[in-house]
Amino acid sequence: MRHRSSSLLALVLRGAASMAAPKTPQSTLRPAKGSAITFDDIARIPRPGSQGVAKAAFSPDGTHLTYLKSGDGSLTTQLYATDVATGTTKLAFGSETNEDSFTLSKEEQMRRERARVMATGVTTYAWAKNADVLLVPADGALFVKQGIAGAATKLFDVDAFPDVGRGPPLDAKLSEDGSRVVFVWNDEVCAVDINEGVPRRLTTGARDVEGVTNGVADYCAMEEMDRYEGFWLSPTGNRVCFEQVDETDVYLLKIPRPGDAEDPGAAEEHRYPFSGATNPSVKLGVVGVSGGDVAWLDLTKAGLGEDTYLARVYWASDATVLACVQSRDQRTMRLVAYDIDKGTDRVVLEETNKAWLNLNDCLRWGIVEGEVLIASERDGVQHLYVHSTGDGKVLRRLTEGTDCVVEELIDIQNGLVYYLGGDVEPAKCTERHLFSVPYDGSSPPKRVDDAAGVYLDAAAVSKSGAVFLQHSAVDAPVVAELRSETTTILKDASDAPLVSQLKPPEFFEIPSTDGATTLRGAYYAPDANKYGPGPWPTVVSCYGGPHVQFVADKYATMTGDLRAQHLRERGYLVIKVDNRGSKRRGLAFEAAVQNKFGCLEVDDQVAAVEWAVLCGKADPTRVGIFGWSYGGYLSAMCLAKAPMVFRCAVAGAPVAAWDGYDTHYTERYMGTPSSNPEGYKEGDVCTHVANVEGALMLVHGLVDENVHFRHTARIAQAMVDAGKAYDLLCFPNERHSPRSEKDRAYQEERVFAFLETWLK
Structure with a gap:
């Protein structure tokens, strides 16, 4: 179905001259002249003014705040500690290696992909809840410290116990009393007592068994449920609850690695649960920290059948496990309590919603008895x-x-x-x-907090009342501060390169196309003294999918967006708008897209362009759109469903058809291909490519295990079948988000050249 544009914009477009042949830009593959921002700047992570601290936490006694921070502005972070009373900061633990993510094990690479971790060095740590003990996984090993001042001690040599495990341990956790560490090693749950340093295996049946893991969260749990752990320690640390995942019936996807210069047949294998297809089989068990028999907990006691999701797991006491079990359609969730000693179970409470249930981590049991x-x-x-x-x-x-x-x-x-x-x-x-x-x-x-117009990324509170806050705004770079008797600034990103020359975007509000709600957006206007008062060539930067807010009072994603800033400096108007379906506007706003991806999102992006045209800001004959992931999907859909509005689109790592994406995400919003065939058809980019009149650039990493390159291939084939031209930019060694700075810079050069070709 062709998108319905407003009559005014349609008249403007029909009255304009027809699209002329694109001009060839004067220069490609070189930094664009006329801008102080280079392609290398755009590719560099972290963005200017965006780097604060990570994983801030107070020590159990409240005397120190610990956090991860880069000392040189790079992605390599170390562990620091600030004395709450004096504000004095010192290095608490530094990694000895500057690892590259591609040297990590495949398991760790995948964990970091799911959590979107780009940092290297020390990337995580943990305090014991009730002891002055720190656990720091680093350099492929596990280290413990007795307090901030204590020396770091390696728990054991990871190569010395081949019968237990080999290589770096994963997902290490410290018991509440600080006496032992539990971790995953070669797909089995293992433990080590700190005073002994001899690891032991607690589970069996998964090591070297294809498709079976113990203590490791499955793909959908990590990617879509924000659950990255697959085991949980009891309060005393004497028991471990773990999930056993059997993926042998899940589709085995083979992803070639054509960029491998050594092996022409190099490929990866991933178990991927496609929408409407088979999910992993998940069991929940409890084992003692010395090993022994496993007590298996029956998840069907939730009364939701066998095809369910294990959404969350908690310990209520050392004898009671809580499991949040979600129905396959994600409209019902039940909290089940299992008494391990008595072997009994009961449903404690139930949540239902006609749209879907968004998961959260707010459950706390027993603050008050009962x-x-x-x-x-x-x-x-x-x-x-x-x-x-x-x-x-x-x-x-x-x-x-x-x-x-x-x-x-x-x-x-x-x-x-x-x-x-x-x-x-x-x-x-x-x-x-x-x-x-x-x-x-x-x-x-x-x-x-007392500041207006800011966005808090993170916070922590101590028993004594000290507070950690990390915040920014469109006109203020990231600041991390510790507030107690005095305020200590832990990180101020305002002195980062380029910050002084970046101008914040302006916010705007427009009605949605149905007039039922208001949309919030932002725009970056070129210098009128240099490029005139407008209208200007325009690029819409979008995401548009559920569970994400794209327009916020955040410096990193707004003022620190160097692609938008560079385009502004080159004479482009850049627009961002959170369409219906976006996060942080309530469930009704988000659920407006239920069962119909690719419809209202297009309407609302077009509404933003219409507003900019009516304001005299956007040239209606020169409008392009750029997006990545869901934004790549939306960019392609806008080009296909609103051909009178968009002259070109850059679709980065786009979904083509929702039958090619995973179960938990897709079925939450769209149902299954069999329950919603019309919605899947209408939401398929390939259904609409015959309407494309403008230029399409597809960008994708060939080893993307999240949104597979197959999506881009399907769009490309549909374009060929429809006799439509397209540009294709591939990265042979990249996954869903390019990690190589060189690759990112190359991408920015090619994308800018494409936009210059079609919009200038």
């Missing part, structure tokens, strides 16, 4: 509720309204629940703040 805290979108936005652990009924509601919506639970200290959240109304939906609310419900939430 109570469980959860977050729910049952009334359209996410709020905190306290339920009875007996009959599951609501005891009280802690938050309500649209201006203090819950997103991320930070901590519970001194009877206060701290969380990050914000307002879903358009004027303030781009901000995020730290709130506190009494657990007993005695008063409404209060803002903890």
Whole structure:
């Protein structure tokens, strides 16, 4: 179905001259003249003004704040500690290697791909909950420190116990008392007592067994559920709950590596659950830290059948495991409590939603005996509720309204629940703040931070009342600060290169095409003294998919977006808008795209262009669009469904058809191919390519194990079948997001040359 443009824009376009043959740009593969921003600058990570600290946490006694930080502005991070009382900072642990991600094991590479981790060096660490002990995985080994001042000790030589495991351990966790570490080694759960240093295997049946793992989260759990762990330690550390994943019935996808110069047959194999097809079989078991028999927990006790998802797992006590089991259609979730000693189980509570259930990590059990805290979108936005652990009924509601919506639970200290959240109304939906609310419900939430117009990326709270905040705004680079008796600045990114010359974008609001809601967007306007008052050639930068907010009061993704800044410097207007289906506007706004991907998103992107044309900012005959992943899909759909609006599109790593993407993501929004055949057909790029009148550039990594290159190949074949020309840019050694800075710079050069060809 051809997109319906507004009559005014259609008249403007029909009255304009027909598309002339594109001009060849004066220069390609060289830094563009007329801009202080180079292609190398655009490719460099982190972006200017965006680098703060990561994984900030207070020590158990509250005397120190620890965090990961780069000392030289690179992606290599080390562990630092700041004394809360004095503000003095020192290096707590430094990695001895500057590893490249491609030297990591395949398992670790995949974990980092799922978590979108780009950093090297020390990338994670953990405090024991009740002891002054630090665990630091680094340099392929496990290290422990007795407090900040203690020396780092390697737990064991990873090559000395071949009967237990080989290579770097994965996903190491420290017991609450700091006495032992549990980890995954060669697909089995293992443990080591800190005082002994001799690792032992707790599980069996997975090592060297194709398709079976113990203690490792499956692909969809990591990629779509934000659950990266596959085992959980009990409070005393004497038991381990773990998941066993059997993927032998899941489709085995073979991905060639044609960029391998040594092996012409090089390829990777990945178990990939395509929409409507078979998911992994998941079992949940409990084993003692000395090994022995496994107590298997029956997930069908949730009463949702056998084809379900294990969404979350918690320990309520040393004898009780909690499992959040989600139905395959993701509209029902039940919390099941398993008593390990008695061998009994019961459903504690149930959540349902006609659209879908967005997962969160807000559940806390037993803050008060007989109570469980959860977050729910049952009334359209996410709020905190306290339920009875007996009959599951609501005891009280802690938050309500649209201006203090819950997103991320930070901590519970001194009877206060701290969380990050914000307002879903358009004027303030781009901000995020730290709130506190009494657990007993005695008063409404209060803002903890005091700045307006900012977005908090992270926060932490200590028992003594010290607070860590990391924030930015479109006009203020990232600042990480520790607030106690005084304020200590841990990181201020305002002195990063290029920051002084970057101009923030301007926000705007427009009605959606149905007039039922308001869309929030931003634009980057060229220098009118240099390029005139407009209208200007225009590039729409988009994402557009669920679970992401693209327009926010964040420096990194807005002012620090050097591609947008470079285009602005070269005389382009750049537009961003969060269409219906985007995050942080409430469930109804997000669920507007249910069962119909590629429809309303296109309408709303077109509405943003129409607004810019009517304002005299956008030249209606020179509009292009760029996006990656879902944004790549949306770019291709806009070119195909709104050919009168978009002259060219760059589709990076695009989905072509939703039957080629995974179960948990796709079925949440679209159902299955058999339950929603019309929606899948309408949402297929290939259905609409015959309508393409402009230029299409496809960009993709050949070893992308998330959105497979097969998607780009399907679009390319459909273009050939329709007699349409297209450009193709491939990266033989890249996955979903290019990791090589050289590759990213090359991509920016080629994309800019393409835009210059068709829009100038």
